[in-house]
Amino acid sequence: MRQAEVVIIGAGPAGLAAAKPLLDVGAEVTLIDRSAMLGGQLTKQTHMFFGSEKQHASKRGIDILKLMVEAIETYPNLTVLTETTVVGLYADKVVSCVKDDHYFKIQAQYILIAAGASEKSLPFENNDIPGVYAAGAVQTLMNVYGVKPGDRVIMVGSGNIGLIVSYQLMQAGVQVPLLLEAADTISGYLVHASKIRRLGVDIRMNTSIKRALGETSVEAAEIWQLDENWQGIEGTETIIPCDTICLSVGLAPLTELLQQAGAEVKYVRELGGHVPKINQHYETSLDAVYACGDVAGIEEASSAMISGHIAGIEIALKAGYTVANANDILPRLRHDLRNLREGPHGEKIRIGLKKLGVA
Template sequence: MKEVEILIIGGGPAGLSAAAAAAGLGANILLLERDDRLGGQLVKQTHKFFGSKKQYAGERGYQIGDLLIGQCSAQPKVEVWPETTVLGIYEDGVVTAEKDGQHLKIKPQKIIVATGASEKMIAFPNNDLPGIYGAGAVQTLMNVHGIVPGRRVLMVGAGNIGLIVSYQLLQAGVEVAAIIEAAPTIGGYLVHASKIRRAGVPILTSHTIQEAYGQESVEGARICRLDENWQAVAGSEQDLKVDVICLAVGLSPLTELCFQADCAMNYIPELSGHVPLRNDYLETTRAGLYVAGDVSGVEEASSAMVEGRLAGVSAAYSLGYGQDVAPRLQAEALAELSELRSGPAGQKTLQGLKKLMAKGEAVC
């Protein structure tokens, strides 16, 4: 049985930020990551970040990942176990994990869950054909392994991920036949959409995919326009010859461990799914268990990093570390989150958090 002060589950932007912040105050950290490398989604993000200098605006995602990994590596109190999958969080506080074929037990005093999110899929005929990918998988293929997924792509979804991955496909020499979006408006930043349109790629709002077709892999897709009631408009069908269909239709928080740990949970659409109730300092209804990043509600990586820092400081502070500086650091992180969510893009998150707060009051 390994004992540790703070166990962090997930080595993406939230987990790395939490580890650096908590260790910086003096706590001993064990960071578990199921992949063979740290960084989470950052390792495949080649675009530059927005925000402020505090969230590394102007840096590319993989560069920010390297920065965060470097901050953790510089902390002697951070121990990292890569290729380790957490299996459960139990009533007695024991956490079990699998590493190198071994079943391990860990007894932490505090836990920070930073497991991120998974890609959503949508149902349509033949959606199991080879050649249909989630946008994250396409990013991994291209930006991590240097492999293009195909020659001609239909992108489904005009949020930031769909727009950014479409541009990265173009940069890799892949033709993007079109981007379709079921909603009547583009969901991502217009600066990304403008680059796509300047490259000659049509962005078709109020459109959906009806079916994919092909013998052994994708050979094409049929799309159509939607009316104001989200019904297919007769006669609007188009046939696109593509060998890849890329789905960028959102993310779902990876909250299985929170459910298993018996955290109070609620379904909040604005936060992209079931999320745990928590207080301002990200502690859930299970005492000593904190959440940070997309597992607490899907946002940008900038917010995940700040939430990670807040959770790390809060967990360390609860163990008696940083008594003179932790309250100030918590206040600074809360102010940064408020600033990040102050624009139009943050309104959806704020609505979700307001709903979650009301649910929390009902539980109390």
């Protein structure tokens, strides 16, 4: 079995940020990602980031990832395993992986889970026919592979992802006549909503999709109005021609590996679903197994970077390394994280963390 001092599962902004302080102190780090490219969701984010200047706001996600990868790639104590999927995690800190049909195990001393999240779907008739996509898949098709998903898209969900992907679709020459939102308010930033409205997108509140129409692929969407309990109102149905239905209805933390290893998790709706119970050092209920970024609660890349940075330092300290100025850096990072979670957009996170007991 291979041996590793620290295994980081997931090379998105959280995992990349965690690797740096560990590499700086000389820890042997094995960074694993199932994708061919490092960067997680940043690989498909061509837009200028919102968030905090300290975490590269107003740069494009794809440029942020270059900076983060450049900051670690030359360290001799770094091993990177791409196109490698972690399929098992055990309480004795054994990680099992698959790469090119080859199965192998790694015995780690410390493990950090930074696996991010998966996209949620919606139950409606015909939601499995070709042409029904999740928003992240649409972003990957367009921004990573240069493929348009269709010519006329109905977007479902008015969070930042739905708003930004609508804009990117229009930049690619795709029509987005309609965006549906079940709630009575737009959940993303109004600046993004105003931008797509100016470009002609009809954002309809209290409305959702009833079914997709089409024999072999999407030919239209049947939509309907919702009552205050989000139940469809019979008689309000309208049929809108389209070839793509894009669902942007939230993300769920990928905690399966943690659950497999027996880590304590709790369902917290505000954090996206099941999340690990972590202490202030980002350690889960399993000794020397840590979690940070979206897997510990859906937030943003800025918070993923800060939580990764903190987790990396905490692991280094637990492993007995001396981290220069840790007593100054850690309170500053925690302060930055609190700042990001302030205001109305951070309210959900604050409630979620309180429920989890880590506020």
